[in-house]
Amino acid sequence: MTSNLSRIGFGLAPLVALLLLWQAASAAGLFPPQVLVAPADVVAALLAMWRNGELVAHLSISLTRLLIGFGLGAAAGLAFGTALALSRLAEALFGPLFQALRQVPVLAFLPMLVLLLGIEERFKIVVVAIAAFFPVALAAFDGVRGVPRSHFEVAKLYRTPLLPFLGRILLPAATPPVLTGLRIGLTRAWLVLIACELLAAGSGIGQMMEMARQLFRIDVVLAGVFVSGLIGFLLDRGVKLIERRTLRWKAA
Amino acid sequence: MRAHRHPAARVALGLLIPILLLALWQAQAEVGGARALAFVPLASIAAAFAELAASGQLLTDAVTTTSRALTGLVLGASAGVLLGIAMGLFRSVDRLIGPLYHAIRQVPLLGWLPLIGLWVGNGEAAKLLIVGLAAFYPTVLNTYEGIVHAERRNTDVGALFGFSRAQLLRHVLLPGALPLILTGLSQAIAFAWIATIGTELLLGAGAGLGATMSLAQAQQRMDVILVAIAITGLIGFTLNTLFARLRGHLLRWQPAIA
Numbered sequence: 001m002t003s004n005l006s007r008i009g010f011g012l013a014p015l016v017a018l019l020l021l022w023q024a025a026s027a028a029g030l031f032p033p034q035v036l037v038a039p040a041d042v043v044a045a046l047l048a049m050w051r052n053g054e055l056v057a058h059l060s061i062s063l064t065r066l067l068i069g070f071g072l073g074a075a076a077g078l079a080f081g082t083a084l085a086l087s088r089l090a091e092a093l094f095g096p097l098f099q100a101l102r103q104v105p106v107l108a109f110l111p112m113l114v115l116l117l118g119i120e121e122r123f124k125i126v127v128v129a130i131a132a133f134f135p136v137a138l139a140a141f142d143g144v145r146g147v148p149r150s151h152f153e154v155a156k157l158y159r160t161p162l163l164p165f166l167g168r169i170l171l172p173a174a175t176p177p178v179l180t181g182l183r184i185g186l187t188r189a190w191l192v193l194i195a196c197e198l199l200a201a202g203s204g205i206g207q208m209m210e211m212a213r214q215l216f217r218i219d220v221v222l223a224g225v226f227v228s229g230l231i232g233f234l235l236d237r238g239v240k241l242i243e244r245r246t247l248r249w250k251a252a
Numbered sequence: 253m254r255a256h257r258h259p260a261a262r263v264a265l266g267l268l269i270p271i272l273l274l275a276l277w278q279a280q281a282e283v284g285g286a287r288a289l290a291f292v293p294l295a296s297i298a299a300a301f302a303e304l305a306a307s308g309q310l311l312t313d314a315v316t317t318t319s320r321a322l323t324g325l326v327l328g329a330s331a332g333v334l335l336g337i338a339m340g341l342f343r344s345v346d347r348l349i350g351p352l353y354h355a356i357r358q359v360p361l362l363g364w365l366p367l368i369g370l371w372v373g374n375g376e377a378a379k380l381l382i383v384g385l386a387a388f389y390p391t392v393l394n395t396y397e398g399i400v401h402a403e404r405r406n407t408d409v410g411a412l413f414g415f416s417r418a419q420l421l422r423h424v425l426l427p428g429a430l431p432l433i434l435t436g437l438s439q440a441i442a443f444a445w446i447a448t449i450g451t452e453l454l455l456g457a458g459a460g461l462g463a464t465m466s467l468a469q470a471q472q473r474m475d476v477i478l479v480a481i482a483i484t485g486l487i488g489f490t491l492n493t494l495f496a497r498l499r500g501h502l503l504r505w506q507p508a509i510a
Contacts, residue, residue: 014348015355035371089265096266097273103492104485105446108462110453111469111477116290191360198365198454206363213366221366229359236358 037219045219062204069128070189077133081140106131119200131192132185139181143174183239292474300475316459321448324383329440332388336395379451386447387440394436398429434499445488
């Protein structure tokens with residue numbers, strides 16, 4: 001426990017030192033304030049936005065978009081990937097199209113989707129869903145394909161109905177790669193959402209940063225960088241925790 | 253019975269859904285009205301392709317975007333390999349830079365754009381910074397892992413020969429880390445390509461596939477957008493495939509490539 005704590009302390013020391021250096025350099029007037037403001041000013045901006053509710057409003061809108069879009073995209077990806085892995089016919093029908101579309105960066109679909117859907121809420125949710133769909137579908141496909149042949153044979157022998165088969169045999173076996181896919185999908189979804197909000201939005205963390213850039217409020221821009229990084233970190237860490245929890249039985 | 257096992261049948265099946273979707277698209281286009289603005293007829297997509305190709309704009313865009321991606325890739329990946337080696341070799345560098353690297357990496361890549369915009373403007377420098385950063389992250393991580401997880405028996409042999417640190421790096425550590433470094437580079441290529449398109453879209457000015465798409469969006473030219481999307485996917489695919497070939501070639505001495 002103590003060694004763990006001291007390791008974290010060692011890890012944080014350079015970061016803290018850098019922050020102190022940055023603060024000292026700003027206090028000494030080394031950078032003009034339109035280039036870099038002191039960390040204390042960024043914290044002050046964060047606190048002010050927290051108190052007047054602005055930060056909470058932007059954050060909750062961004063996270064709602066992320067949650068709905070990711071939920072839809074991941075669910076579709078799971079179903080699609082599983083279907084493709086289970087049915088050779090489905091794979092033959094949809095596999096080539098999926099592989100072709102996968103080559104295009106999701107961001108490249110933004111202009112097309114703006115023309116199709118406008119720039120309202122619907123647009124952002126669809127973009128986030130697409131970003132989540134591809135890695136999750138791929139992981140589900142690989143996960144289900146990776147289930148040993150013998151599992152299927154046993155299920156066939158016992159005439160296991162489809163639902164128990166999916167829930168009790170396929171799901172546990174395919175969970176590890178699928179969780180990794182979900183984690184990648186969540187990170188991508190967050191990245192793409194920030195890009196969408198920078199491009200066209202009336203609210204959200206990305207829009208907050210873009211607005212601050214136009215107003216030359218570097219403290220707010222830095223606060224946005226910090227918050228978006230923190231959210232990205234927490235999302236990634238959260239899924240990793242779930243991965244570790246669910247895979248405990250495997251290590252034994 | 254098992255028609256989809258036959259190679260020719262597989263191709264036909266694979267084409268079935270895309271053709272169906274194209275037919276649906278065309279049907280939407282023929283409904284006309286407001287729909288026709290978004291669902292442009294297939295013929296006008298082909299016409300847009302011919303027009304862009306004939307005027308040379310398509311080639312200019314493709315070359316601009318590709319060379320931008322490759323420039324950022326070379327800058328970011330070489331910095332990444334160097335830092336990865338330094339972090340792998342020296343504990344002090346790892347302790348000092350490691351936490352900073354992991355903290356910075358958490359920020360969604362394009363989330364840096366407003367800040368970079370304030371610092372260096374919206375020009376080429378801003379784009380190259382983001383593309384370079386995209387290539388930098390995976391190369392640092394993979395190079396570091398490759399150096400740190402060098403096989404013990406190999407480094408022991410190096411110690412037996414009385415290798416200096418430089419010799420150990422050159423003859424033992426780097427060859428051992430090569431597979432992982434190449435993995436990092438292949439991720440870097442994919443990320444750099446995504447970042448290039450993203451920055452061109454968001455800082456839409458000048459030449460490039462992303463900028464052309466951004467302009468076409470403002471002009472509601474769906475046909476131009478679709479041509480640019482197809483070319484974007486094609487170039488990305490080509491870059492990834494070429495590198496995978498190169499990687500296989502460089503690692504042909506390995507008994508089994510993971």
